[in-house]
Amino acid sequence: MREVRVVGTGLIPFGKFPDQTLAEIAWPAVREAILESGVKPKEIGGVFCGTALGGMLAGQRIMKTLGISGMPIINVENACSSSSSALSLGWLSVASGQHDVVVVVGAEKLTKFGGGTLPLEREDWEVNQGMVMPALYAMRARRYMHEYGLTETQLAEVAVKAHEHGALNPNAQIKKRVSLDEVMAARPVTEPFTLWHCCPTGDGAAAVVLASADVARRLEGKDVRIAASEVTSGLYTDHFRDMTWPELTARGARGAFEMAGIGPEDVDVAEIHDAFTIAELMYYEAFGFCGRGEAYGLLKSGATSLGGSIPVNPSGGLLSRGHPIGATGVAQAVEVTRQLEGRAGAHQVEGAKVGVTHATGGGIAGLDHGACSIHVFAR
Amino acid sequence: MREVRVVGTGLIPFGKFPDQTLAEIAWPAVREAILESGVKPKEIGGVFCGTALGGMLAGQRIMKTLGISGMPIINVENACSSSSSALSLGWLSVASGQHDVVVVVGAEKLTKFGGGTLPLEREDWEVNQGMVMPALYAMRARRYMHEYGLTETQLAEVAVKAHEHGALNPNAQIKKRVSLDEVMAARPVTEPFTLWHCCPTGDGAAAVVLASADVARRLEGKDVRIAASEVTSGLYTDHFRDMTWPELTARGARGAFEMAGIGPEDVDVAEIHDAFTIAELMYYEAFGFCGRGEAYGLLKSGATSLGGSIPVNPSGGLLSRGHPIGATGVAQAVEVTRQLEGRAGAHQVEGAKVGVTHATGGGIAGLDHGACSIHVFAR
Structure with missing residues (x-):
């Protein structure tokens, strides 16, 4: 397995956004991470999206909103570990050499559930x-x-x-x-x-761009590795x-x-x-x-x-x-x-x-x- | 990436099982795949579970029913591609050398949704x-x-x-x-x-065990590779x-x-x-x-x-x-x-x-x- 670095980070202030869709909540975090990284959208080899209750194809809806698509997008559910499990898959994808650059995003909109019970x-x-x-x-x-x-x-x-x-x-x-x-x-x-x-319960989103050490060196100043x-x-x-x-x-x-x-x-x-x-x-x-x-x-x-x-x-x-x-x-x-x-x-x-x-x-x-x-x- | 083989398969007859939980529907397919493979439960390095509407922690609920747990279990949602995307992650896990043996399971219970609309x-x-x-x-x-x-x-x-x-x-x-x-x-x-x-809409489950070529050779007669x-x-x-x-x-x-x-x-x-x-x-x-x-x-x-x-x-x-x-x-x-x-x-x-x-x-x-x-x- 090869070295994997975090080359971009994005996060929105967490809060309650009942009038926004999950994609509307999440895309700014992904955009921030990509811009911070300096990678070009076409370099993104894959996307791993963690959400527990975001509904079908959350990652696709987020990336579509950004106008970035065509690469493999896989959604991961592992309750409170959803996006950290997605992070692990993103790490594996880069570490194994499958992709040189991947986006990992975590997103959730809890306000839409009101006082309801969870599927589990x-x-x-x-x-x-x-x-x-x-x-x-x-x-x-x-x-x-x-x-x-x-x-x-x-x-x-x-x-x-x-x-x-x-x-x-x-x-x-x-x-x-x-x-x-x-x-x-x-x-x-x-x-x-x-x-x-x-x-508290609330809504939020966060994203990181992961890359191989070779890509990270090209981007400069990207020294944090997993x-x-x-x-x-x-x-x-x-x-x-x-x-x-x-x-x-x-x-x-x-x-x-x-x-x-x-x-x-x-x-x-x-x-x-x-x-x-x-x-x-x-x-x-x-x-x-x-x-x-x-x-x-x-x-x-x-x-x-x-x-x-x-x-x-x-x-x-x-x-x-x-x-x-x-x-x-x-x-x-x-x-x-x-x-x-x-x-x-x-x-x-x-x-x-x-x-x-x-x-x-x-x-x-x-x-x-x-x-x-x-x-x-x-x- | 190294060679990955399918060493076990399991499937239940698809149908409508409104009175069973998702885990009850799925565990027999996983059991069949594991028994067919000949691997020991403790050899299973990871589990990838694909479900679109099965709710939180579907893979954990299935494996708990079987009494096999402790390894990484990751749930994957990609609409109709949910378990085929899980299969791809299982392949990556073995191909990259992360694990020698993984279980991939796909499960869905559509009868519980009746005539309702889907989250998307x-x-x-x-x-x-x-x-x-x-x-x-x-x-x-x-x-x-x-x-x-x-x-x-x-x-x-x-x-x-x-x-x-x-x-x-x-x-x-x-x-x-x-x-x-x-x-x-x-x-x-x-x-x-x-x-x-x-x-038709209905309920069903299927499972495969994937293994490295080394493990597959030990099990004998496992010649199908991905x-x-x-x-x-x-x-x-x-x-x-x-x-x-x-x-x-x-x-x-x-x-x-x-x-x-x-x-x-x-x-x-x-x-x-x-x-x-x-x-x-x-x-x-x-x-x-x-x-x-x-x-x-x-x-x-x-x-x-x-x-x-x-x-x-x-x-x-x-x-x-x-x-x-x-x-x-x-x-x-x-x-x-x-x-x-x-x-x-x-x-x-x-x-x-x-x-x-x-x-x-x-x-x-x-x-x-x-x-x-x-x-x-x-x-």
């Missing part, structure tokens, strides 16, 4: 009985609190940190700080979560599972670190899947940024805040940047690429050389997630 | 104004009849041929012959199509287009033949996308099986029937085997593999060495299809 619920009896995402993560939070003595107030500090970061990010859906009191006093969703413990691309699925076992341990993420992180030839201590910046406050803490441990039960200590130390030793979710993460399902994975890749290139603006992690993205999702069989995609970027 | 219609104004698939193909048929003097009776003969083949296929959704009079007298759908000119894998998208131009010429398929066929190093004269058997009678005739020409305007002559000569020089859709094709959208591409691959292995039963094409599959679909911007996947198989 029709065929998953646990979801059908009420084990929707907030309930699932709330159960995990309760167990974690029981095991490690975490308090509701301590858990709320994750939301405070997320919004401190997001307030610095012009592309975040929620661009304001919240106080610990505000988090604690907000509308309850499911114990121990108030509204601020949960990522050092690892790992997609995994859950084990779906029926027996007892430790709810405080995200086995899927831990397994994926091991694989990604091995592929990249690094360890957690080498990571300068991470965008991880903080769909709920407890998720960020559990994933600190799954990635090995700290030991088990030590996540709150790591947060409290300031290590995972901007200015700390391993800033996590400098973009604001899912809690603040937002989580239009299929857009998240590529949005993380855009964020980390810009971080490594030193152009993340007010939320820049100084001197970052190695970054990690992590998108996991699709509850299935209760505790196991359906898909987890982890990428390591390096310069 | 919400964002495509031409579809929204009535340019649904039967209307689109009917316009093409009318233009073809105008250009080349084809009559409604002649067009109906395509349906007669399809059901002659399908009556021999125990896995076909419609397993009976129809007479020319029956086709002509059936309920009208959209002129010049009666009901028998249109593929000689070409080509995915293309439409050009979506706004100007005049010749409605009688499926540009996307013609371009894809050229690419696939070039990759395989063969020409149309080398094809012994073809499974092509006869969603409507006119489609089969147009695709004869796009593949170069005959010249433009000569398709009816080729049909009438018997060349494309069982026993002819280039039997097309010996399975009965979409018109008779059925067309559960996301299942079709892999079902075609199963059919062609079994043909090349000489075990297609009553609809065997004697001595077939080279076969082609073709799944194209997703009307977008009117005449252009969104995705077209063509594979060449050889032994």
Whole structure:
């Protein structure tokens, strides 16, 4: 496999755009990525589009709007890992030599679903009985609190940190700080979560252009490479599972670190899947940024805040940047690429050389997630 | 890229199974393919699942039902090309050396949609104004009849041929012959199509196991290789287009033949996308099986029937085997593999060495299809 670099990034500010079609939401992100890359449209060998609920031929509709077509376009669905799985396929396409340049886009329009249920619920009896995402993560939070003595107030500090970061990010859906009191006093969703413990729903799109090292050298100044691309699925076992341990993420992180030839201590910046406050803490441990039960200590130390030793979710993460399902994975890749290139603006992690993205999702069989995609970027 | 072989095939008889979930419909096809292959479940490096309307995490739900999990599972949506695009990704995964063994599954449950509209219609104004698939193909048929003097009776003969083949296929959704009079007298759908000119809607699933040549040699008797894998998208131009010429398929066929190093004269058997009678005739020409305007002559000569020089859709094709959208591409691959292995039963094409599959679909911007996947198989 040959080296693959990120040569262009594009992102729209996440928000709610109920009057726009998915293609209208997404094309500006793709255009930005292509223009930033400097590749000509005719050089694009393939397009991989990640969307969970965007309907048929989302990638074709987006590229048609841009007037770029004729190349293979493949749409990928993997729940919250949709566009990060598309990213993995784009990586494989360039790494294998199939294409020299590909576009990967993630796009989602959640506003059109209103309060409706998601398609998965029709065929998953646990979801059908009420084990929707907030309930699932709330159960995990309760167990974690029981095991490690975490308090509701301590858990709320994750939301405070997320919004401190997001307030610095012009592309975040929620661009304001919240106080610990505000988090604690907000509308309850499911114990121990108030509204601020949960990522918002919304619409968004993000895109990257990937290219071989040969193409990247021609374009100049394109130094961020994909050092690892790992997609995994859950084990779906029926027996007892430790709810405080995200086995899927831990397994994926091991694989990604091995592929990249690094360890957690080498990571300068991470965008991880903080769909709920407890998720960020559990994933600190799954990635090995700290030991088990030590996540709150790591947060409290300031290590995972901007200015700390391993800033996590400098973009604001899912809690603040937002989580239009299929857009998240590529949005993380855009964020980390810009971080490594030193152009993340007010939320820049100084001197970052190695970054990690992590998108996991699709509850299935209760505790196991359906898909987890982890990428390591390096310069 | 290294050689990729088909080492296992699985298919359920297509039909209507409104009381089963997608996973319940699909797992027997995957099980059959794995058992036929002789690979151990733990050897499966990845799973690619094609479905257009199966909802989130279809592949994960199917593999969970089988109790096989933990490997990367990626779901692919490309309208009628969903599982043929998944097949192309599976091919790339093995060809590139990413994995030695992968499963590709196509599955669809159309009965759950009843008479409802498809998601695409919400964002495509031409579809929204009535340019649904039967209307689109009917316009093409009318233009073809105008250009080349084809009559409604002649067009109906395509349906007669399809059901002659399908009556021999125990896995076909419609397993009976129809007479020319029956086709002509059936309920009208959209002129010049009666009901028998249109593929039925239904549910179905198909699966293949792909492996490297090294693995295939160990398994013994696995001699069918994928000689070409080509995915293309439409050009979506706004100007005049010749409605009688499926540009996307013609371009894809050229690419696939070039990759395989063969020409149309080398094809012994073809499974092509006869969603409507006119489609089969147009695709004869796009593949170069005959010249433009000569398709009816080729049909009438018997060349494309069982026993002819280039039997097309010996399975009965979409018109008779059925067309559960996301299942079709892999079902075609199963059919062609079994043909090349000489075990297609009553609809065997004697001595077939080279076969082609073709799944194209997703009307977008009117005449252009969104995705077209063509594979060449050889032994």
